[in-house]
Amino acid sequence: MVMQVIDKLFERMSRRTAQKMSRRNFVATLGAALAGASMLPVLPVARKAQAAEDPGVEWAKRVGAQTTDPKACNYWRYCSSDGYLCSCCGGGPATCPPGSTPSPTSWVGSCLNPDDGKMYLIAYRDCCGKDSCAQCSCLGTAGEMPSYRPQLNNDIIWCFGGSSMIYHCSSAAIVGQV
Amino acid sequence: MTRSMASALLAIFFSGAAISASEPLPTSPGVGAPETVDPSTVPDVLVRRNGTVLPRVSGAAEDYSRHCQGCHGHLGDSVVEVPRLKGRVGLFTHSPEGRAYIVQVPNVLQAHLSDARLAALLNWLLREYSGAELPGAFMPYTEAEVAQARAHRLESVIDRRREVIDGLVRLGVVPSPEIFAFATDPARY
Numbered sequence: 079m080v081m082q083v084i085d086k087l088f089e090r091m092s093r094r095t096a097q098k099m100s101r102r103n104f105v106a107t108l109g110a111a112l113a114g115a116s117m118l119p120v121l122p123v124a125r126k127a128q129a130a131e132d133p134g135v136e137w138a139k140r141v142g143a144q145t146t147d148p149k150a151c152n153y154w155r156y157c158s159s160d161g162y163l164c165s166c167c168g169g170g171p172a173t174c175p176p177g178s179t180p181s182p183t184s185w186v187g188s189c190l191n192p193d194d195g196k197m198y199l200i201a202y203r204d205c206c207g208k209d210s211c212a213q214c215s216c217l218g219t220a221g222e223m224p225s226y227r228p229q230l231n232n233d234i235i236w237c238f239g240g241s242s243m244i245y246h247c248s249s250a251a252i253v254g255q256v
Numbered sequence: 257m258t259r260s261m262a263s264a265l266l267a268i269f270f271s272g273a274a275i276s277a278s279e280p281l282p283t284s285p286g287v288g289a290p291e292t293v294d295p296s297t298v299p300d301v302l303v304r305r306n307g308t309v310l311p312r313v314s315g316a317a318e319d320y321s322r323h324c325q326g327c328h329g330h331l332g333d334s335v336v337e338v339p340r341l342k343g344r345v346g347l348f349t350h351s352p353e354g355r356a357y358i359v360q361v362p363n364v365l366q367a368h369l370s371d372a373r374l375a376a377l378l379n380w381l382l383r384e385y386s387g388a389e390l391p392g393a394f395m396p397y398t399e400a401e402v403a404q405a406r407a408h409r410l411e412s413v414i415d416r417r418r419e420v421i422d423g424l425v426r427l428g429v430v431p432s433p434e435i436f437a438f439a440t441d442p443a444r445y
Contacts, residue, residue: 148301148302183326183334183338187322188322201326229323229326229327238327238335239327239338240335252298252300254312255311255312
C-alpha cells in the first residue's frame with residue numbers, strides 16, 4: 079500500500095520533470111553542481127575542517143614522514159619529540175645510549191605511520207643521568223599541550239621519578255597500535 | 257585460563273620480548289588485553305628487525321594509555337612520587353565520598369575526556385588494576401555520576417583525601433590508613 083503511493087508519487091514527479099525540463103537543462107544543472115562541489119574545499123568552512131585533522135596526521139604529511147631512518151627528524155615516531163634524538167647519541171628510538179638511563183615516566187602521544195596509515199601510541203621517554211647529547215635536535219609538537227598541562231608537554235624534562243634529573247636525549251618507543 | 261594466569265603469561269611474554277629486542281617493555285595498558293599485532297605487519301625498520309610484539313589498544317585502554325599511563329605506568333604501579341593504583345584504588349569505591357573523590361582528583365577532573373569516556377575509563381582501570389578490592393556489589397560509574405562529581409572542584413585535594421581515607425577506616429573497609437600512605441613519606445596518607 080505504502081509502496082504503491084510512493085511509486086505513484088515518484089512517477090508523477092519524474093513525468094512532470096520530463097515535461098518541463100529539457101535534457102540540456104539537466105546536464106547544465108548537473109555540471110554546475112559538480113563544478114560547485116569541486117570548489118567547496120576552497121571555502122573557509124572546508125579549510126577549517128581540514129585544520130581539525132589529527133595533529134599526528136598533519137605532521138606526517140607536512141614533514142614527509144618515513145619509517146626507515148631513525149636518525150632523521152622526519153622518522154615517523156618523532157611527531158611529538160622535542161630534543162636530541164637518542165638514535166644520534168649511541169642509542170636508538172627506544173634504547174638509551176650507554177651511560178644514561180630511561181626515565182620511569184613518560185608522556186604518551188600518537189603518530190601516524192605513513193606506510194600503513196595507522197596510528198600508533200608512542201611513549202616519549204627521556205634518557206637521563208648524563209650531560210646533554212646535543213646531536214640531532216628535532217622539534218615535533220603534534221598533540222602537545224601548553225606547560226600548564228605538563229602531562230602532555232614536551233618542554234619539560236621527562237626524567238621525573240628517576241635517579242637523575244639530568245637530560246641526555248629523547249627516545250620514542252612504540253607502546254601499541256591504536 | 258583465569259585472568260591472572262593470562263596476565264602473568266603475557267607479562268612473561270612481554271618481558272621476554274623486551275630482553276631480546278631493543279624496544280623497552282611494551283607498556284601495554286591492560287596486561288589482560290591479549291590482542292597483539294604481528295610485527296611483520298608493522299612498517300617500521302626496528303619493529304621488523306627486532307620482531308617487537310605490540311599490543312593493540314582501543315577504547316578505555318587507549319584512553320588510559322594516553323591520559324594516565326605515562327606516570328601511573330602500564331601496570332598501575334610506577335615511581336614513588338605517583339600514587340599507586342594497583343591493589344589499592346578500588347578501596348575508594350567503598351564509600352560515596354571515595355567514589356566522588358577519585359573523579360575529583362585534579363588530573364582526572366580536568367582530563368580532556370567527556371564524562372561518558374571518563375566513566376568508561378574509571379570502570380576499566382578499577383577492574384584492571386584493583387578488581388579484588390572492589391565491593392562485591394560494585395556499581396560501575398555512569399556518565400551522570402561522573403558529571404555530578406566533576407562539577408565539584410576540591411579546595412584541597414590532600415585534606416579531602418585524608419577525610420575520605422578516615423571515613424574508609426571508620427567503615428571498616430581498611431583497618432588503618434597505612435595502605436594509602438605516600439611512598440615518599442610513609443607517615444603521611
